[in-house]
Amino acid sequence: MVNIQELMAGATGADARLMRGFADRAAGFRPSPVRDVFEVSMRPGIISLAGGNPDLELLPLEKIGEMASSIIAREGLEVLQYGSGAGLEELAELVCSFMESEGSRPTLDEVQMTAGSQMGLDLVTKLFTDPGDVVLAEGPTYTGALGVFEGYQAEVQQVEMDEHGLVPAQVEERIKALKAEGKKVKFLYTIPNFQNPTGVTLADDRRAELVRVCRENDVLVVEDNPYGQLGFDGTRHRSLHSYDPEAVIYLGSFSKVFSPGVRVGWMVAPPRVRKFLQIAGEAVTICPSVLSQRLVLGFMSEGMWESHTRKTSKLYAQRCRAVLEACEQHMPAGTEWTEPEGGFFTWLTLPEGAKVSNAELALPEAIDAGVVFVPGTAFYDDSAAGVDVTEPAGARNLRLAFSSVAPERLSEGVSRLAGVL
Numbered sequence: 420m421v422n423i424q425e426l427m428a429g430a431t432g433a434d435a436r437l438m439r440g441f442a443d444r445a446a447g448f449r450p451s452p453v454r455d456v457f458e459v460s461m462r463p464g465i466i467s468l469a470g471g472n473p474d475l476e477l478l479p480l481e482k483i484g485e486m487a488s489s490i491i492a493r494e495g496l497e498v499l500q501y502g503s504g505a506g507l508e509e510l511a512e513l514v515c516s517f518m519e520s521e522g523s524r525p526t527l528d529e530v531q532m533t534a535g536s537q538m539g540l541d542l543v544t545k546l547f548t549d550p551g552d553v554v555l556a557e558g559p560t561y562t563g564a565l566g567v568f569e570g571y572q573a574e575v576q577q578v579e580m581d582e583h584g585l586v587p588a589q590v591e592e593r594i595k596a597l598k599a600e601g602k603k604v605k606f607l608y609t610i611p612n613f614q615n616p617t618g619v620t621l622a623d624d625r626r627a628e629l630v631r632v633c634r635e636n637d638v639l640v641v642e643d644n645p646y647g648q649l650g651f652d653g654t655r656h657r658s659l660h661s662y663d664p665e666a667v668i669y670l671g672s673f674s675k676v677f678s679p680g681v682r683v684g685w686m687v688a689p690p691r692v693r694k695f696l697q698i699a700g701e702a703v704t705i706c707p708s709v710l711s712q713r714l715v716l717g718f719m720s721e722g723m724w725e726s727h728t729r730k731t732s733k734l735y736a737q738r739c740r741a742v743l744e745a746c747e748q749h750m751p752a753g754t755e756w757t758e759p760e761g762g763f764f765t766w767l768t769l770p771e772g773a774k775v776s777n778a779e780l781a782l783p784e785a786i787d788a789g790v791v792f793v794p795g796t797a798f799y800d801d802s803a804a805g806v807d808v809t810e811p812a813g814a815r816n817l818r819l820a821f822s823s824v825a826p827e828r829l830s831e832g833v834s835r836l837a838g839v840l
């Protein structure tokens with residue numbers, strides 16, 4: 420795996436000379452462990468339970484191809500040009516009506532289009548955190564978010580979840596304790612639906628309370644919801660944003676329901692804050708890709724989205740069942756796993772006293788056995804004071820992604836992994 424400290428320490432010649440000029444924040448950069456194992460995942464014969472990729476096999480490619488070609492032929496002068504910094508208005512309008520299914524009613528001036536939820540995370544962190552400010556997150560959380568927070572030199576504090584997600588009283592307790600230490604707690608980052616990496620969903624009856632405690636303690640909520648439309652039974656949970664649009668910034672994405680390659684997502688924030696996000700975004704990309712947004716608009720408005728989401732949710736449900744059944748069949752006694760109701764992931768916990776006490780150390784052996792996964796430690800910030808180096812957080816955990824592997828291969832992959840564990 421790429422290690423930033425080693426990358427810096429091992430530099431010679433021009434690299435070393437330039438690196439001496441790096442800003443302090445470069446030391447906080449965190450390579451994605453998922454992208455790290457990407458090349459290994461591509462090796463023939465390897466079964467990858469690592470990447471949270473959507474399965475694109477069911478996309479109506481021919482229809483999308485015809486649509487793309489007609490868009491360029493008929494609207495080329497607009498879609499190949501720079502566009503609005505806020506994004507394509509027709510797509511933002513569609514986002515507004517789409518969000519009604521989660522109970523939110525944003526207005527057009529509250530919607531900012533992005534190049535994916537990842538960009539939204541970057542913009543929100545850039546706008547709200549100074550070095551040393553605290554960002555609260557679930558423990559464990561999306562490793563790409565940790566990379567952003569650490570890159571902006573925020574202090575990440577993770578609050579453990581139970582099987583129904585964050586416990587509002589515990590979040591409040593942590594906020595109060597941090598404030599008592601004189602720290603500035605800027606926002607709570609949360610993935611309420613089919614969470615990455617655990618697959619856990621925040622219970623509906625905790626949602627209003629979570630938003631309330633954050634608002635009362637003057638802590639913004641950043642709600643990241645790329646998987647929310649992928650409930651196995653079609654259930655859409657009410658968004659945190661819908662409970663208090665003044666207290667929550669919402670991040671949405673078309674990556675998991677259409678294509679991560681088009682790089683289109685959105686954010687919802689009160690109008691003036693949204694304008695600041697636009698200005699911050701323009702400094703990076705000038706405008707969201709007009710062509711990509713137009714493709715998404717076509718996919719959504721020509722009715723392909725509903726049928727594709729229905730089909731893929733069913734497929735993911737099947738794959739989730741296959742992976743859980745294989746765990747039941749092959750995993751060592753005492754191993755536990757979550758039972759997701761949607762999304763791409765399940766989260767394994769090895770029993771105390773297991774042969775493998777840190778899943779990260781088992782990765783090379785797993786690769787030799789022909790299977791790859793992401794170790795649990797990747798989903799925790801390890802720079803916080805007081806980290807136990809003998810058993811770092813997440814050491815006994817593994818994230819298994821089932822979204823892009825056929826059921827028979829999932830079963831074989833879990834069997835190979837169990838052999839190593």
Ligand SMILES: Cc1ncc(COP(=O)(O)O)c(C=O)c1O
Nearest residue numbers: 471535536537561615672674684
């Ligand atoms: C929780 C979470 N947020 C954000 C992202 C990034 O999404 P996007 O492709 O929209 O940038 C991912 C991708 O895996 C994710 O799991």
